[in-house]
Amino acid sequence: MATSLLLSSSFLSSSPLSQPRRLTSNVPTSCFPYARTSAKLFLKPTHVPSCSFRFCHKIMAGTSIGETEEEGVEPVTVGEDSAAFDLGQQKISSWIYFGGILGVVLFLLDVVWIDNSTGFGKDFIAAVAGVSESHEVVMLILTLIFAIVHSGLASLRDSGEKLIGERAFRVLFAGTSLPLAVSTVVYFINHRYDGLQLWQLQSVPGIHQVVWFSSFVSFFFLYPSTFNLLEVAAVDKPKMHLWETGIMRITRHPQMVGQVIWCVAHTIWIGNSVAVAASIGLIGHHLFGVWNGDRRLASRYGEAFDTVKRRTSIIPFAAILDGRQKLPENYYKEFLRLPYLSITMLTLGAYLAHPLMQAASFRLHW
Incomplete structure (x- = not known):
């Protein structure tokens, strides 16, 4: 997902328990610590291996996996607590390491791909643009190339990690996806007004506020793919997470929803054929990601x-509306966490930096 990668992520109770029934799964002896409040039982996820989650979710509830919980009792969490952040567990050395890696990655990205005098980005764009004189076609091809590489490598993650390890595969995944994402975004910025104008709504009262608010909200959906930045940079060992709380209660595929919101908002604002082509490509990629993501998690x-x-x-x-998801009391607290404060600040910063991003893209002449 080109746009969310570049610009672009939240997130707890029982009457005395009855005698537990026999579980249908083998359960490890070490599991989540648990706590009670006056009304319900809930689990407090801590840092445990992700492979343990499938076994630990019903221990204290006394039900088999997938069994319906008693009415009035909050279902025990199966997956991980989204956007949980414990400042006391953070190591200064890890974040220094993260900063160093980020600097090296940006330097290499500039030299190998972005800089027109040394990088291959300009040649890549020229090769794709040589296929058609239509900016819409080029936009779709760039998105398709990114989608094939990005989703293809994601689909090969299990076998790739077994072959070269989690960290090495993350480096390969990011090192391949990031340049293609940059190329797609820069091309869109440079040619967003070159298409056929289909409508003009920028002068409509209130439309700017609607587009701005929609774009702002979209990043709260886009963010959950990168809850742990240290994993993104392979400082911590990357894991495939099964998130369940926070925004996951609203939708199981927040990245797709956020991308749709972002695309619709920007297409309404720009109103031409290039924006429509970009939105079709990005939304199509994320709809495929819904199927592919569920398949991989299953x-x-x-x-x-x-x-x-x-x-x-x-x-x-x-x-939520059909009763399958019951929001816990004080649900808003699942969003009052440092990662979401960070994404709020970064989103506002990205909006204010629009002129800088546009100027930097224009200088590349892609």
């Missing part, structure tokens, strides 16, 4: 993912 987590899938939805709020 393969990795099995019955635990089936449980999450039953009580979440692809369409926002659908599981």
Whole structure:
């Protein structure tokens, strides 16, 4: 997902428990610590291996995997607590390492890809642009190339990590996807007004506020793919997470929803054929990602993912409205966390930096 990669992520109770019934799965002896409040039981996820989640979710509830919980009792969390951030567990050395890696990556990206005198980015754009004189066609091809590489490598993650290790595969994944993402975004910025004008709504009262607010909200959906930045940079060992709280209660595929919101907002604002082509490509990629993401999580987590899938939805709020998802008391607290404060600041910063991004893209002449 080109736009979210470059610009672009939240997120707890029972009457005394009855005698637990026999579980249908083998359960490891070490599991989540748990706590009670006056009304319900909930689990407090801590840092444990992700492979343990499929076994730990029903221990204290006394039900088999997927079994319906008693009425009035909040379902026990199966997956991980989204955007949980414990400042006390952070190591200064890890963030210094992260800063160093980020600097090296940006330097290499500039030399190898962005700089027109040394990089291959300009030649790549020229090769794709040589296929057609239509900016719409070029935009779709660039998005398609990125989607094939990005989703293709994601689909090969299990076998790739077994072959070369989690960190090495993350470096390969990011090192391949990031240049293609930059090329796609820069081309869009430079040619966003070169297409056929289909409508002009920028002068309509209130439209700027609607587009701005929609774009701002979209990043709260786009963010969950990168809850742990240290994993993104391979400082921490990368994992495939099964998130369940926070925005996942609203939609199981927040990246797709955020991308749709972003695309619709920007297409309404720009109103031409290039924006439509970019939106078709990006939304199509993310709709494929819905199927591919569910397939990969089902393969990795099995019955635990089936449980999450039953009580979440692809369409926002659908599981809440039909009663499959019950929001906990003080649900808003799942969003009052440092990662979401960070994404708020970064989103506002990206908006204010629009002129700088446009000027930098124009200087590349892609």
